[in-house]
Amino acid sequence: MGVFRINLINMSANFLKTIFQAKKRANLEKAFPEINLKQKKPVIAESIALLERQREKFIEGLKTEFVSIAAHQLRTPLSAIKWIIRMLLDEDLGPLNKDQKDYLTKAYINNERMVELINDLLNVSKIEEGRFLNKPTKESLSKIIEEALSLWVGSAKRKGLILTFQKSKGRSPAVLVDKEKIILVLHNLIENSIKYSNYGEIIIKIDFEKENHRFIVSVKDGGEGIPKEEQEKVFTRFFRASNASKIDTEGTGLGLYxxxxxxxxxxxxxWFESEEGKGTTFYFTLSA
Structure with missing residues (x-):
């Protein structure tokens, strides 16, 4: 909170400085009436635009700070709830009947969704504050993908989907990356493919571009696709395609951002290629 208060003081000081400068301009104009209206208008417009930018920056700072504090405060009790429900489901405190297991499973799933939402909000907050930093290590790209895929095998199977990983030929590609963050990227792409597909195959593939010395990872599905008129918004915060409601999916709209x-x-x-009703392929590159 200390940093936030300092920012607030600085922004208040800048705001007062802007008012002072505007008044100073007004006094000069009174002293020199030969300045005509055409000359005054740009000065007034510039002052108003500057005040508006300061106001928007201040409000954006408040929102970011609020989200960060709220998310941190919520994560601790949700973790405790998850642990308690897990104990009950594992019957550590005694046997359960079918209805009890069903209700507890639903509670566990929804608790996980809340944790995911909070993690997304915290990540966005860190990005906007410049604190979402990488810790790169030399890793096998194939192993990273296999680890990410292992988390989604069950979900894909329940929907009758096939997850296929097409590895690159030859040596296992090594990359200098923050492993957990690349897994998060794959998590978001694979999750979306499963959400918006009701049948068929989801293909994760690695290609190597020799001329650019980089790897291209792709995640391809045959799902709903993204409406053409909405595609430019895909990587913005809180974006969800209009056809998402047709298949009753849930999400934060923060994953692709x-x-x-x-x-x-x-x-x-x-980047991505998509056609509504035929599916979507997302691509991303990493230096070899």
Missing amino acids: IAKHIIQSHGGKI
Whole structure:
């Protein structure tokens, strides 16, 4: 909170400075009436625009700080709830009947969704404050993908989907990356593919571009696809496609925003190709 108070003081000081400068301009104009209206208008417009930018910056700072504090405060009790429900489901405190297990399973799943939402909000807060930093190590890209895929095998199977990993030929590609953050990118892309697909295959593939000395990872599905008129908004915060409601999916709309930041912070690019009703393929690059 100390940093926030300092920022608030600085912004207040800048605001007062702007008012002082505006008054100073007004006094000068009174002293020199030969300045005509055409000359005054740009000065007034500039002052108003500056005040508006300061106001927007101040409000954005308040929102970011609030989200960060709220998310931190919520994460601790949710972790405790998760632990208690897990104990009950494992029957550590005694046997359960079928209805009890069903209700507790639903509570556990929804608690996990809340934890995911909070983690997304915290990540966005860190990105906007410049604190979402990478800790790169030399890793096998194939192993990273296999680890990410292992988390989604059950979900895909329940929907009748096939997860396929097409490895690159030859040696296992090594990359200098923050492993956990690349797993988070894959988590978001694979989760979206499973959410928006009701049948078929989801293909994760690694290609090597020799001329650019980089790897291209792709995640391809045959799902709902993204409406053409909404595609430019895909990587913005809280974006959810209009056709998401047709298949009753849930999500924060933050995953792709976070994924884009992670890939760009690794010096890579992320993009997609999509056709509504035919599916989507996301691509991202990492230096070899």
